[in-house]
Amino acid sequence: MNPRKTVELATPALIIDVDALEKNLSLMAERHPGSKLRPHTKAHKCTEIARLQLSHSHTNFTCATPREIIGMAAAGVGSDFLLANEVLDVDRLSALAKVSENARVTIAIDSLETINAAVRAGLRDVLIDVNVGLPRCGIAPELAGQLADTARKAGMTVRGVMGYEGHLMMVSSDEKRQQRVAESMLSLKRAAQDVGGEIISAGGTGTWNMHDETGINELQAGSYALMDTHYAQLKIPFMQACFVLGTVISRSKDWLVIDVGLKSLSTDHGNPSVDDYDVLFCSDEHTTLVRKKDSGLSPANIGDKLFVKPSHLDPTMAMHSEAWITRGEKIIDCWQIDLRGW
């Protein structure tokens, strides 16, 4: 029997509020239409959501793994894919080279080794990944031009640069964040001049409205589509569209226990949230909730369903094989999280 309402779902279950998702996609597409946005598939790992992003005018996608690009291409969603990540695995890169016969595939490189791996795999299109302050991948800005020259000598087409200012996403004041993004992007722009090519790709959900004058020409946001409570702290106008549904399985005088835990959501950005409750702690299969003192509601009963808002979307999505698509209490579809794995 297929569940028709959320109350009928076996739990834990990943839920997507399709109206909230649509609103988020519309709002972003209005600000960054078409190729101005290169939606990041790593946030949702779901070709059905990517298909909606395509219907909102975005044909170019950012991916974090070869698997994501291969799955997107197989689903026929998107025509220009950027692997915004360094990959040394020649077998996986060779699989991408196959995809590049039918869609444009560009990969990020930040070292001689990544150039060599791409050459061996038969990949041609690259972006120079530039470190803009986050201690992670990317070459130092002053070395970017030289790496581009090396890539061109190896026969590659250098389409431009990318840089991810991830260290600035949660700077809490809008003004300070704006200022630091501008500074960070200065180094990307300078690198872009040295590198050449037409693409300057950067940004994320937390800096979605801070790039009007930074010189970048595509934004790599992903979390905006479904959101999480971490990004919600920034008071950006995207709505929570993703939940993990749980059942109250135990109740004592002082707390409730639901069957949502560390295997169905990620707590690396802090505990999840449940309306009217404080989260005491999460364990593998459970979350213990204490009713907020100012909550007017009576506590939920054993067997009741509660909606849990994850603090970090991306790793939470990757824990589920499917998402139930809802409008109000009705379930209108079930989508596979089909881009998981590597």
Next chain:
Amino acid sequence: MNPRKTVELATPALIIDVDALEKNLSLMAERHPGSKLRPHTKAHKCTEIARLQLSHSHTNFTCATPREIIGMAAAGVGSDFLLANEVLDVDRLSALAKVSENARVTIAIDSLETINAAVRAGLRDVLIDVNVGLPRCGIAPELAGQLADTARKAGMTVRGVMGYEGHLMMVSSDEKRQQRVAESMLSLKRAAQDVGGEIISAGGTGTWNMHDETGINELQAGSYALMDTHYAQLKIPFMQACFVLGTVISRSKDWLVIDVGLKSLSTDHGNPSVDDYDVLFCSDEHTTLVRKKDSGLSPANIGDKLFVKPSHLDPTMAMHSEAWITRGEKIIDCWQIDLRGW
């Protein structure tokens, strides 16, 4: 081409050192042979590991989800399964009732609602789940006898009690932990007297050697088989047998980046560990490492493989669909993590 050595593996990859696993299983089976141990499958979610536990004389298993019991029974591993968790979902419980035609299936109950769900599903064998101090599931000890009476009136066989002293696993001094476990188990023993039945089930890896005089007659440990860095803090004699293999994908003057992140290991118990490196931070697909100052080694090169020790085993296992089984550098098998999901 099947990989024959760890250096040939595509990453991130879950690795199990089979000799370390065997040592852990032997050590535990020596202390708690046969039915004295009811290994918890939630820690590994892998029937191949459970099969090894069976070969170490344990025929009774603890499970956290109906899926785990159904999968174990389908694999023919084990003959007596305890669902040490409250489940209200009658469809899933009915699936367990089917399993109980060929194997003994006992479920934990802690409320009238859980009794009713079990009755509707046609399940007969139960344990009374008693709260022994961890704010999670389990009925208050003083109410356990009454709940057992209610269950018997509903036609159930009450096999005894269980209680999980999870709040004591990480009490850092052995002496204090021992003392608090003894106190906590006093309430379980009293509840057991009120409840009747033969089983008194409790304990975990952190208290594996503290139950000689607590009166419990089966230990529910799981993590001991593969271990994690969190439990390793206790200096218990089980070895790290589980790793996530990563590839160095980027290197700067000050740090390395590997392709192991929040989607391939859980950080809820803190950052993972890598020999000779400090972990700067983990993000979705990456971990940034800084070489320890006192490390004599030269830093790894781009393309090198590094072994990462997870801080929390259970949710990490649940992120992977397979584990590569190694002896030294050789890969000797690949096991499915086949008990994932719910």
